[in-house]
Amino acid sequence: MILQELSDLRGVSGCERDVRAYISDQVRELADERRTDALGNLICLRRARRPVDGTPLKVMVAAHMDEIGFLVTGINRDGTVRFGKVGGIDDRILLSKQVLIGDQKIPGVIGYRPIHLISAKDRQAAPDVSRAAIDIGSSSKTSTEARVSLGDQITFRTSFQTMEPGGLRCVSGKALDDRAGCAVLIDVLREDYAVDLYAVFTAQEEVGMRGARVAADAIRPDLAFVLEGTVCDDLPKEEDLSHVTEVGKGPAITFMDRSVVADRRLVDLLVRTAQANGIPYQFKKGVFGGTDAGAIQLSREGVPAVALAVPCRNIHAPVSILSLNDLDNATRLMVATLHGLKGSL
Amino acid sequence: MDLVAHLKEITMATGLSGHEGDVRGLIQRTWQPYVDEFRVDALGNLIALKRGQRSAGTGTHSIMLAAHMDEIGLMVTGYEGSFLRFTRVGGVDLRTILGQEVTVHGRRELPGVISSRPPHVLTEEERAAAVPVDKLFVDVGLAADELPTLVQVGDLVSMRRETIELQDEYLSGKAMDDRAGVASLTVCLEELSRLHHEWDVYAVATTQEEVGLRGAMASAYGTAPTVGIAVDVGFGAQVGVSEEESIEMDGGPAIAMGPNIHPTVRVRLVETAGRYEIKYQTEVAPGATGTDAWAIQVAREGVPTALLSIPLRYMHTSVETVCLRDVQRTGRLMALTIASLDEAFAASLAQ
Numbered sequence: 001m002i003l004q005e006l007s008d009l010r011g012v013s014g015c016e017r018d019v020r021a022y023i024s025d026q027v028r029e030l031a032d033e034r035r036t037d038a039l040g041n042l043i044c045l046r047r048a049r050r051p052v053d054g055t056p057l058k059v060m061v062a063a064h065m066d067e068i069g070f071l072v073t074g075i076n077r078d079g080t081v082r083f084g085k086v087g088g089i090d091d092r093i094l095l096s097k098q099v100l101i102g103d104q105k106i107p108g109v110i111g112y113r114p115i116h117l118i119s120a121k122d123r124q125a126a127p128d129v130s131r132a133a134i135d136i137g138s139s140s141k142t143s144t145e146a147r148v149s150l151g152d153q154i155t156f157r158t159s160f161q162t163m164e165p166g167g168l169r170c171v172s173g174k175a176l177d178d179r180a181g182c183a184v185l186i187d188v189l190r191e192d193y194a195v196d197l198y199a200v201f202t203a204q205e206e207v208g209m210r211g212a213r214v215a216a217d218a219i220r221p222d223l224a225f226v227l228e229g230t231v232c233d234d235l236p237k238e239e240d241l242s243h244v245t246e247v248g249k250g251p252a253i254t255f256m257d258r259s260v261v262a263d264r265r266l267v268d269l270l271v272r273t274a275q276a277n278g279i280p281y282q283f284k285k286g287v288f289g290g291t292d293a294g295a296i297q298l299s300r301e302g303v304p305a306v307a308l309a310v311p312c313r314n315i316h317a318p319v320s321i322l323s324l325n326d327l328d329n330a331t332r333l334m335v336a337t338l339h340g341l342k343g344s345l
Numbered sequence: 346m347d348l349v350a351h352l353k354e355i356t357m358a359t360g361l362s363g364h365e366g367d368v369r370g371l372i373q374r375t376w377q378p379y380v381d382e383f384r385v386d387a388l389g390n391l392i393a394l395k396r397g398q399r400s401a402g403t404g405t406h407s408i409m410l411a412a413h414m415d416e417i418g419l420m421v422t423g424y425e426g427s428f429l430r431f432t433r434v435g436g437v438d439l440r441t442i443l444g445q446e447v448t449v450h451g452r453r454e455l456p457g458v459i460s461s462r463p464p465h466v467l468t469e470e471e472r473a474a475a476v477p478v479d480k481l482f483v484d485v486g487l488a489a490d491e492l493p494t495l496v497q498v499g500d501l502v503s504m505r506r507e508t509i510e511l512q513d514e515y516l517s518g519k520a521m522d523d524r525a526g527v528a529s530l531t532v533c534l535e536e537l538s539r540l541h542h543e544w545d546v547y548a549v550a551t552t553q554e555e556v557g558l559r560g561a562m563a564s565a566y567g568t569a570p571t572v573g574i575a576v577d578v579g580f581g582a583q584v585g586v587s588e589e590e591s592i593e594m595d596g597g598p599a600i601a602m603g604p605n606i607h608p609t610v611r612v613r614l615v616e617t618a619g620r621y622e623i624k625y626q627t628e629v630a631p632g633a634t635g636t637d638a639w640a641i642q643v644a645r646e647g648v649p650t651a652l653l654s655i656p657l658r659y660m661h662t663s664v665e666t667v668c669l670r671d672v673q674r675t676g677r678l679m680a681l682t683i684a685s686l687d688e689a690f691a692a693s694l695a696q
Contacts, residue, residue: 080584090464090472096441096662098509098517107509109517109666111659113585115438116635126473127440133584135658135666137511139595147512157509161446163486164455164495170486172446172458231465235482236425244466248488288465313484315463317444321486 002026003183003327004160007173010100012069012086013207015153016040019065023182023201030189031199040203041215049192053343057195060221060303061188061334062212062292063181063228064205067174068316070154072101079144080133081108083154087206091129093317099134102152108134156318168248169324176320178205180310180327181227187331188227193338205292209259212292216299222344223266223304225334226293229322230254230284230309242285245311248323250280251330254307256287259294263304270308273337279329284309308334346535348669349516351375352528353508355414356518359450361434361501362415362556365389372414372527372550379534380548390564391550395534397543406691407545408683409570409648410533411561411637412526412577413554416519417661419483419502421449427489428460428482431502435555440475441662446505449485451496456505460484506663514669521665523554525655525672526576529598532676533683540684544571551637561637565644571691572610572649574682575638576675578667579628579654592656595668597624598675599654605634605642607649609694614651617682623674628654649694653678 011019020042024034031044042065048056068087075081081101095112110132115123134154138144160173173179182201189199198219203211216224230252234243245252253270255262274281284307293305310330313321355375360368369391373383380393391414399405417435419442424430429449433439442459449455460483461476483502487495508518530548537546547568552560554577565573579599582591592599600614618625630652633639638652653675658666 076584078584088464090443092440092472092476093443095438095443096445096659096664098506098664107511107517109511109659109664111583111664111666112438112441112662113583114580114660114662115436115441116660117580117586117590118438123438123440124475126475131584135511135515135517135583137513137515137517137666139513143512158446161456163457164453166487166491168486168488172456172486231463233462233466235460235462235480236428241466247486286466313460313463314444314458315465317463319444319446319458321458321460321484323486 002186003179006179006182007160007175010155011066012153012155013066013204016065016203020201023186026186027189037215037218039211039214041211042201043215044199046189046197048194048196050194052194057341058198058221059195059341060198060200060216060219060224060296061185062200062202062226063185064178064202064292065182066204066206068206072148072150072152072154075141075144075148076133077141079138079140080135081144081148082133088316092126094129094132095127097318098157099154100157101148101154104147106136106147107157108136110134158319170321171324172319172321174318176312176322177229177315180229180322184227184327184331184334188334191335195338195341202292209290209292209295213295213299216296216303220300221303224296226291226305226307228291228307228309229312229315231288231315232311232313244286244288245282245284247311247313248325249282251326251333252282252284252309252311254284254309257289257291258287259290260297260305262306266304266306270306270333270337273340274333277336279333281333346531348528349510351531352516352524355524355527356508356520359503360414360416361418361503362553364501365414365552368414369550375531376534376548379538386563386567388560388563389552390560392564392568393548395537395546397545398541399543403543403688406571407547409547409549409565409568409573410530410679411549411551411573411575411641412530413523413560413637414527414550415552415555417555418504421496421498421500421502423498424492427487427492428484429496431483436661438661439478439481443476445663447483447502448505449483449496450501453495455485455495457483457485504663515666516669517664517666519663519665521657521667522578522660525578525657525667529576529655529672529675532673533679536677536680537683540680542684544683544686546683554637558637558640561640565641565648569645570648573641574651574653574679575636575641576653577636578657578660580660581656581658583658592626592628594656595670596626596656597671598678599626599628601628601630601634601652601654603630605630605638606651610649610651614678614682617685618678621681623678
């Protein structure tokens with residue numbers, strides 16, 4: 001399964017090489033042109049293959065390749081490895097985790113003070129991770145330096161897992177934000193459209209949508225869609241709070257998040273297409289997170305943009321969960337929407 | 346015996362307190378070549394007997410070696426929509442299980458994740474506190490109507506964690522507390538198969554230590570040993586723990602002193618370590634040791650007891666880390682000590 005391979009690949013923001021190489025190989029036969037730009041975006045063009053009056057629309061569909069993680073920022077005298085967060089990570093999820101460091105995939109663990117040595121009161125507070133360091137089993141700075149270098153990327157050591165088969169067809173793995181979008185985008189490239197499709201696998205979304213910004217500038221699209229893995233908060237709650245999105249209820253159409261107010265025409269187009277094709281969908285209810293749509297919308301003189309996202313539980317954690325139904329429906333909706341685009345909006 | 350493979354196998358097996366059957370089977374299979382007989386008592390303790398070769402005029406003496414095979418974990422207490430509520434079995438720090446992969450032992454083994462609310466939707470105040478247990482759920486990715494057919498209240502939930510080799514013969518995984526101790530018993534039994542020993546040896550993989558030393562109580566009564574040695578893990582030096590609170594990693598087993606410990610047995614361990622140049626350290630326990638040694642000492646009419654602690658980092662997390670050399674030293678120290686036990690030593694215990 002493409003999603004499995006994508007999830008298991010490692011690519012913290014700025015270190016997308018392995019993910020890019022894999023995707024580039026997957027789309028070899030699907031794209032008429034492929035290139036990698038200065039920031040490491042993989043830009044693939046699939047030209048219009050259906051008749052259209054005049055010049056075909058330039059449609060950019062983006063999904064980001066990078067994942068949250070860490071970089072090595074220092075090596076302590078006791079041989080442990082200091083790290084800095086890349087992207088938005090809740091400190092509280094760091095405890096008791098396995099990680100892999102650098103290209104050599106040196107295994108390490110982030111431990112914590114034993115519960116026996118913590119007062120009942122302190123156990124109620126968020127853990128203090130100011131001194132947290134990664135233990136690779138080495139007892140000296142010299143011996144760690146032989147295996148680990150400053151700037152090495154650090155990823156969670158998580159393997160993709162197909163969960164108990166039920167109606168939701170859930171899977172778990174790391175980096176589903178946004179390898180889910182990458183998997184959808186690869187499948188979107190398999191179809192013939194009446195538009196010039198620029199499938200862009202972007203870099204550095206998690207540190208401020210930096211890849212999408214320059215890619216949009218180069219492509220100058222007429223409109224853009226962003227495929228994402230998004231916040232899902234459907235755990236039971238006493239308060240009457242929004243779930244933001246719910247697993248299994250279809251891909252989420254974002255009308256607003258912290259980075260973008262979506263183009264209303266594109267929101268309507270997605271909704272109409274879903275309804276016409278009987279594809280389940282939901283709205284992202286809650287203004288949380290940002291996406292490449294925010295960067296693309298502000299490119300040059302502005303680009304109409306919208307995000308379509310697969311709900312991911314435990315997003316930005318070492319292991320997230322999504323429903324393959326939502327993933328498949330995201331692909332169906334994106335493909336159907338692109339089929340519906342002809343001359344102009 | 347391949348110690349790495351053995352420790353990987355038994356740490357990745359499941360055996361929550363009171364439900365140690367799976368890991369017990371694996372331990373029994375590993376010990377089989379080294380012992381004369383096995384029995385499993387009413388509490389599920391695995392008791393292996395390796396008979397000594399008594400010389401003429403020697404009484405019957407035995408030594409009990411105890412390491413607990415149970416591990417901490419979670420238990421399902423109810424359904425809520427498509428999620429499972431849970432409670433703790435043993436001392437799990439809930440702050441260490443966010444985003445933890447687990448196995449739910451339902452009608453089948455179901456992969457699951459400890460799910461909590463994403464940081465994006467939380468207030469700063471919420472992010473500054475530990476996530477309370479009523480806001481953590483076991484998530485197996487099933488719909489609400491599918492859950493009850495596969496999972497029942499009372500089903501166990503174990504940590505899903507592959508045991509990995511770090512650098513320099515360090516090994517990290519769940520349940521090293523106290524499967525590292527069990528592995529040191531394996532090392533000891535293997536070593537004893539090459540040594541002459543007069544005393545009978547009861548190697549016991551005990552149950553329910555994490556919920557109150559219960560297996561050790563029953564098995565110390567059942568074996569009624571002349572001497573007991575418990576092997577557990579001790580707080581190894583790590584980031585966030587002071588020198589005063591910890592013992593040295595790769596420093597060998599910590600030989601405990603204090604009211605839980607019989608001085609004569611302790612001195613014999615220290616002398617043996619000195620004679621065979623086995624690295625060891627000393628740990629002072631002024632009160633309860635919280636280990637099987639505490640229960641063994643007061644079995645029946647009382648048992649002279651010692652305690653060896655294998656240094657371990659990050660106790661009660663799923664990344665408990667030990668140095669293999671410490672496991673080997675602990676096993677070897679016990680074997681060589683046992684080989685030294687004779688009638689005179691038995692007589693000296695009462696003085």
